[in-house]
Amino acid sequence: MAEPSRLSYGRYLKVDALLACQEPESARAGAPAHDEMLFIIVHQAYELWFKQILHELDRIQSDFAASPVADEHLGRIVAGLSRIHEILKLLVVQLDVLETMTPAGFLEFRDLLTPASGFQSVQFRLIETRLGLSDPRRIRIDDQSMRERLAPEDREKLDADNKPSLLGQLDAWLARTPFVALGDYNFRESYRAAVIAALKRDATSVGSDPSLPETQRQADAAAIEKALAQFQALFEPDAANSPWRMTAPAIEAALFIALYRDMPVLQLPFRLLQSLMDIDETLTLWRLRHALMVERMIGVRPGTGGSSGSGYLRATAERHRIFFDLFQLSTYLLAARDLPPLPENVRRRMGFSYGEA
Numbered sequence: 155m156a157e158p159s160r161l162s163y164g165r166y167l168k169v170d171a172l173l174a175c176q177e178p179e180s181a182r183a184g185a186p187a188h189d190e191m192l193f194i195i196v197h198q199a200y201e202l203w204f205k206q207i208l209h210e211l212d213r214i215q216s217d218f219a220a221s222p223v224a225d226e227h228l229g230r231i232v233a234g235l236s237r238i239h240e241i242l243k244l245l246v247v248q249l250d251v252l253e254t255m256t257p258a259g260f261l262e263f264r265d266l267l268t269p270a271s272g273f274q275s276v277q278f279r280l281i282e283t284r285l286g287l288s289d290p291r292r293i294r295i296d297d298q299s300m301r302e303r304l305a306p307e308d309r310e311k312l313d314a315d316n317k318p319s320l321l322g323q324l325d326a327w328l329a330r331t332p333f334v335a336l337g338d339y340n341f342r343e344s345y346r347a348a349v350i351a352a353l354k355r356d357a358t359s360v361g362s363d364p365s366l367p368e369t370q371r372q373a374d375a376a377a378i379e380k381a382l383a384q385f386q387a388l389f390e391p392d393a394a395n396s397p398w399r400m401t402a403p404a405i406e407a408a409l410f411i412a413l414y415r416d417m418p419v420l421q422l423p424f425r426l427l428q429s430l431m432d433i434d435e436t437l438t439l440w441r442l443r444h445a446l447m448v449e450r451m452i453g454v455r456p457g458t459g460g461s462s463g464s465g466y467l468r469a470t471a472e473r474h475r476i477f478f479d480l481f482q483l484s485t486y487l488l489a490a491r492d493l494p495p496l497p498e499n500v501r502r503r504m505g506f507s508y509g510e511a
C-alpha cells in the first residue's frame with residue numbers, strides 16, 4: 155500500500171487542483187464550444203508566468219533597494235532580469251497557439267465572457283506598475299483611469315502592493331554612480347567638449363566641401379546646429395517639456411555606462427541596462443502582437459472590457475513604454491574615434507586589479 159505522506163508528482167504539483175480549474179462558460183450555458191478550453195488554458199498559463207515574473211521582481215527589487223546595492227547581488231539582478239526577458243519571449247510566441255482558434259470559433263463563446271477582460275488581470279497590472287508604468291502615464295478609457303475601471307477587490311490587491319518601481323530604483327542607483335566625477339575628472343565636461351569638437355569638425359567639412367550645392371550646405375549646417383543644441387540640452391535638469399523620465403544625474407550615468415561599457419566595472423551595469431531594454435522591447439512586442447491578434451479575432455469591435463479594442467491596445471504599445479529613456483540615449487552615443495579617453499587614474503579605478511599589492 156502506498157504511504158499517504160510520501161511525496162509524489164501529483165501531490166507536489168497539486169495537479170488535481172490545477173486540472174479542476176478549467177470551467178468553460180459555454181458548457182455551463184449548455185452549448186459547449188470546443189475552443190473555449192484552449193482560451194482558458196492559454197490565459198491560465200499566462201497568469202502562472204506572470205506569477206513567476208513577479209517572483210523574480212520581488213528579489214530583484216529587494217536587492218536593488220539596498221544602498222549601496224551589494225556588489226555580489228548585481229549578478230543575480232541581471233540574471234533575474236534576463237529570466238524575465240526569456241519568459242516574455244515565451245509569452246509573445248504563446249499567442250501563436252491561441253491564433254489556431256478561428257475568429258468564428260471565438261464567436262461561439264465570446265459574448266458569454268462580457269464584461270470579463272484581460273484588462274482586469276491584476277498580475278499584469280502589478281508587473282507594469284512594478285516596472286515603472288505610473289498611473290498618470292496610462293491611457294484613460296472614457297475619462298477613467300485604469301484603477302477606476304477595476305472592481306474594488308482588484309483595486310485593493312493592486313493598492314496592497316505599494317513597492318517602489320524598478321524605474322525609480324534604477325534612477326536612484328544610476329544617480330549614485332561613482333566615476334562620473336572623480337578627482338579632476340568630470341564626465342559631463344569631457345563629453346560635452348568631445349561632442350562640440352566632433353560637430354565642429356562635421357561643420358567644417360560641410361562648409362569647405364565645394365561639391366555641395368548651397369541649399370544642401372545650409373540644410374547640413376542647420377542639422378549640425380540642431381544636433382549641438384540637442385546634445386547641450388541633455389544635461390540641463392528639469393527643462394520644461396523634457397522628453398526624459400529619468401533624472402539628469404541618472405541619464406548622465408547611463409550615458410557614461412553606455413559609452414565606457416567595456417571598462418571592467420561597467421560591464422555588468424551595462425548588461426543590466428541592456429536587460430531592461432530587452433524587457434521593454436519584448437513587452438512592447440507582446441502588446442503589438444496582442445493588438446494584431448485582437449484585430450484578427452474581432453476586427454475593430456470594442457473589447458469586452460469596454461475599450462475601443464485594437465485602437466486602444468495599439469496606443470498602449472506606443473505610450474506604455476517604461477525604459478524608453480535608455481533607448482533615447484542611443485541618440486547621444488559617440489563613435490569610438492570621438493570618445494575622449496578616460497584619464498589614467500580613472501581607468502585604474504575602473505579595472506579589475508587582481509594580485510596587485
Ligand code: HEM
Nearest residue numbers: 197200271272273275278448451457458459460461463470
Ligand atoms: C481571442 C483572444 C483575445 C482577445 C480577442 C482579446 C481582447 C482584448 C481587448 C479588446 C482588450 C482591451 C480591453 C477591453 O476592452 O477588453 C484586451 C486587453 C488585455 N488582454 Fe486580451 N484578448 C485576447 C487574449 C488575451 C490573452 C491570451 C491574454 C493573456 C493574459 C490577454 C491579456 C490582456 C491584457 C493583459 C489586457 C490589458 C492590456 C492593457 O490594458 O494594456 N488577452 N484584450
